[in-house]
Amino acid sequence: MASSIRVRAILNGENAEVQTLIQHPMDTGLVKDAKGELIPAHYIQQLTFTHKDKTVFLADWGTAVSKDPYVKFAFKGAAKGDELKVSWVDNKGATDSLTATIQ
Amino acid sequence: MTASSGPWANRRLILKGAGLVALIGLGNAVLHAAPVFAATNDNKYPEDAFKQKNAGDAIKALYGRDHEASDKIKLDAPEIAENGGVVPIAVTTSLPNVTSISFIVAENPFALAASYHIPEGTVPAVANRLKMAKTSNVIALVESGGKLYSATKEVKVTVGGCGG
Numbered sequence: 001m002a003s004s005i006r007v008r009a010i011l012n013g014e015n016a017e018v019q020t021l022i023q024h025p026m027d028t029g030l031v032k033d034a035k036g037e038l039i040p041a042h043y044i045q046q047l048t049f050t051h052k053d054k055t056v057f058l059a060d061w062g063t064a065v066s067k068d069p070y071v072k073f074a075f076k077g078a079a080k081g082d083e084l085k086v087s088w089v090d091n092k093g094a095t096d097s098l099t100a101t102i103q
Numbered sequence: 104m105t106a107s108s109g110p111w112a113n114r115r116l117i118l119k120g121a122g123l124v125a126l127i128g129l130g131n132a133v134l135h136a137a138p139v140f141a142a143t144n145d146n147k148y149p150e151d152a153f154k155q156k157n158a159g160d161a162i163k164a165l166y167g168r169d170h171e172a173s174d175k176i177k178l179d180a181p182e183i184a185e186n187g188g189v190v191p192i193a194v195t196t197s198l199p200n201v202t203s204i205s206f207i208v209a210e211n212p213f214a215l216a217a218s219y220h221i222p223e224g225t226v227p228a229v230a231n232r233l234k235m236a237k238t239s240n241v242i243a244l245v246e247s248g249g250k251l252y253s254a255t256k257e258v259k260v261t262v263g264g265c266g267g
Contacts, residue, residue, distance in 0.1 A: 064216035072230040
């Protein structure tokens with residue numbers, strides 16, 4: 001299966017600019033389906049970015065983050081070709097991770 | 104080691120172990136008694152803060168302190184969101200020593216939407232997309248140098264983000 005994570009990390013001056021898109025339903029647990037039954041909450045709780053064993057960005061998410069979440073940030077100290085590891089864990093304990101190369 | 108001294112040696116080890124565990128436990132208790140930097144120093148998911156229904160309680164659970172408005176925070180959100188399910192919201196700040204940035208949607212069923220840890224070396228700016236149930240104030244919180252600052256903007260929502 002293709003990864004749920006898409007990352008683009010581009011070095012711009014001294015900043016590595018990171019844009020991430022994740023495929024995830026981010027169900028709030030408050031919405032009913034066509035049969036009128038509540039769809040249980042299913043959402044990513046933590047998203048971590050690691051560069052050279054250092055956490056450079058950590059997101060704590062609730063149910064109010066949109067479906068198929070997008071997030072953008074930037075950090076210093078990276079070089080072209082460095083690896084950036086992205087991983088998430090959701091409220092059901094599911095996880096996915098991906099290692100991107102900074103361009 | 105003789106057969107008779109064996110059990111005693113074991114007993115001593117167990118006692119020692121119990122003492123250590125007690126000490127470690129104490130250490131944890133002391134750390135958790137100071138919630139001031141809870142949002143930044145510890146990478147645990149702040150379950151409790153995400154369960155709070157109103158903005159004040161969520162901020163209290165996450166940071167345990169008051170916030171003051173700052174003009175050094177730029178909160179970028181649309182005036183009107185046609186689709187409350189996907190509202191692009193971004194924050195940048197010129198405040199120094201930023202350790203975390205959080206987003207509150209005051210009128211949502213659960214006020215806290217997202218909280219981001221900003222370690223040293225990471226630029227204090229975040230863009231993301233949030234759901235909004237209805238027209239509401241969006242509050243961006245920035246923790247800087249151990250203090251909490253905020254910027255607020257009202258976003259009008261024409262179609263709510265809660266689907267059914």
